[in-house]
Amino acid sequence: MSTNLLTNPAVGAFGGKVQEYFWQWENQQLRVVYETIGQGSPILLLPAFSSVSTREEMGDLARLLAPHFQVTVIDWPGFGESSRLSLDYRPVIYQQFLADFAKSVFNTAIFVIGAGHAAGYILQLALKEPQIFAKIVLVAPTWRGPLPTMGASQQIAAMVRGIIRFPIIGQLLYKLNTTPSFLSWMYSRHVFTNMAKLTPNFITKKWQSTQQPGARFASAAFVTGNIDTFRTQSEFLSLVQSLSIPIMAILGASSPPKSRQEMDALAALPNVDSVVVPGSLGLHEEFPVEVFEAILPFLKVV
Numbered sequence: 001m002s003t004n005l006l007t008n009p010a011v012g013a014f015g016g017k018v019q020e021y022f023w024q025w026e027n028q029q030l031r032v033v034y035e036t037i038g039q040g041s042p043i044l045l046l047p048a049f050s051s052v053s054t055r056e057e058m059g060d061l062a063r064l065l066a067p068h069f070q071v072t073v074i075d076w077p078g079f080g081e082s083s084r085l086s087l088d089y090r091p092v093i094y095q096q097f098l099a100d101f102a103k104s105v106f107n108t109a110i111f112v113i114g115a116g117h118a119a120g121y122i123l124q125l126a127l128k129e130p131q132i133f134a135k136i137v138l139v140a141p142t143w144r145g146p147l148p149t150m151g152a153s154q155q156i157a158a159m160v161r162g163i164i165r166f167p168i169i170g171q172l173l174y175k176l177n178t179t180p181s182f183l184s185w186m187y188s189r190h191v192f193t194n195m196a197k198l199t200p201n202f203i204t205k206k207w208q209s210t211q212q213p214g215a216r217f218a219s220a221a222f223v224t225g226n227i228d229t230f231r232t233q234s235e236f237l238s239l240v241q242s243l244s245i246p247i248m249a250i251l252g253a254s255s256p257p258k259s260r261q262e263m264d265a266l267a268a269l270p271n272v273d274s275v276v277v278p279g280s281l282g283l284h285e286e287f288p289v290e291v292f293e294a295i296l297p298f299l300k301v302v
Helices: 055-065 091-105 118-128 152-167 170-174 182-192 200-210 215-223 233-241 257-265 288-300
Strands: 002-005 017-025 030-038 042-047 070-074 110-115 133-139 247-252 271-277
Touching: 030 055, 030 091, 042 055, 042 118, 042 200, 055 070, 055 110, 055 288, 091 118, 110 118, 118 133, 118 233, 133 288, 152 170, 152 215, 170 215, 182 200, 200 215, 200 288, 233 257, 247 288, 257 271, 271 288
Parallel strands: 042 070, 042 110, 110 133, 133 247, 247 271
Antiparallel strands: 002 017, 017 030, 030 070
């Protein structure tokens, strides 16, 4: 495993130094792209898992944090500019990746800010190797993928995932579920609250990310719940309660009802600080200033 500095400044998503981290999984090499900006104590920013997941969604928040910290943002394996191999994406892959990346890139305990499904991977690593994280911020945290949230059984989810992996019918089904019109509907339904921000240029950039070769494999794993780190709310909450690392949760005031109930249960735990800000599941991208103002005092307290 190694890191290299990329020399092409055009690949920078928010003006930082772009590097690549080479990581091995089951005798296959994955190229993981990450970007660093600012100076000071290190913070790792983890984007939410989704069909449109990229480090750019964390860009505005990274720029706000940069005057205070050294901020590193990744593209998860299978998403963004990182390798999109046809792996059977499941929790063990991301659990091992996050542990290896954190220990390879940083030489001290770090702050970590994770959106959406990144929460479970942060919490599990914090339990296993608590020395890695100094403080944890969970932004609109989730632990259950879209199909399971809609009530689909594991058998149905597995069938959908299998179909999407097929060369022709799978590619067609994936393309139908990542058209610009579908992405715009998805954002307006539970990701953003201000529809004026869903400009044609914004949606086009999201759509372009979904059309990269191999993009359907990790996306399908997320949608069908195959990278869910927990099966029940009690598992999720019990893990949080067992940690002694300071934890803050940022909740979106307009989050979907099921997601908001899960977030409220997390916020009610005695070892979790919480703040409610405007927005829904994409609040880290839609309201970066509000998120920054909520988390800065928490991060600055010694």
